[in-house]
Amino acid sequence: MLSKEIEDQIRASGIIAVIAIEDAADAVPMAKALQKGGITAIELTLRTPAALDSIRAISKEVPEILLGAGTILTTEQVDAAKEAGASFGVAPGLNSRIIEYADKVGLPFAPGVMTPSDIERALELGCKTMKFFPSESVGGMKTLSTMAAPYKHLGISFIPLGGLNEGNMASYLTSPLVSAIGGSWLAKTDKIAAKDWDGIEAAAAKAVAIAKEAKA
Ligand SMILES: O=C[C@H](O)COP(=O)(O)O
C-alpha cells in the first residue's frame, strides 16, 4: 500500500512521467529536463537493464523529484528498487505476494487494477491507491468512473496509465477519483536516446499547463 505521505506527494504532482531508459548516463539530464518543465514525479520502469542505475543516479542528483520504480514483477525487484533509492513502487497488475512483500520491507506500493474484482482484491490487501491500467484501451475515464462507483465511499483513488497524452489527460484530472495520471509520452525512450532535453522539457511544460487548467 502507499503511505499517506507518498499518496499526498503523488496527488500534489498530478502527473507521473513514466520512463523506460536505455542508458543510465541519460537519467539525470532527462530528470532535470522534466523538472525544468515542472514535472515533480517520475516512474522508472524496470524494463531495461539501465533502470536501477538510473534510479540510483536520479535519487542522488535530483533528490527533489518524487521517484518511483515501475513494472515491479518480483519480490527481488522490490528490494532492488528500494535499495536503489525509489520512494515508491508500482506494477501493471496485482500480485498479492509483491504487495505483501513491499509492505513488509516498507516500500510504498500501488498495484495495477482493471476490473472490480481487482479493486476488491487490492482493498483486501490494504491498497487504496491503485494504478488503472491499460486505461484508454479499456474505456478510459468513463470505464473508471463506472467501475469505481461502488467503492468510492471507501476512499479509493487511481493513477490511470496507458494511452494517455496531451489530448486526453484533462478528462482524467478533473475527477476526484484520480490522484495523478501517468504517461510515457513526456519522455519516450527514443527522445531520451536522442538527448532531446529541450523537447522533453517542452512536453513537460505543456502537460503541466494542461493539468493546471484542468484543476482550476
Ligand atoms: O506500459 C505502460 C506504458 O509504459 C505507459 O503507458 P503509455 O506508454 O501508453 O503512456
Ligand SMILES: CC(=O)C(=O)O
Ligand atoms: C504499466 C505500469 O504501471 C508499470 O509498468 O508499472
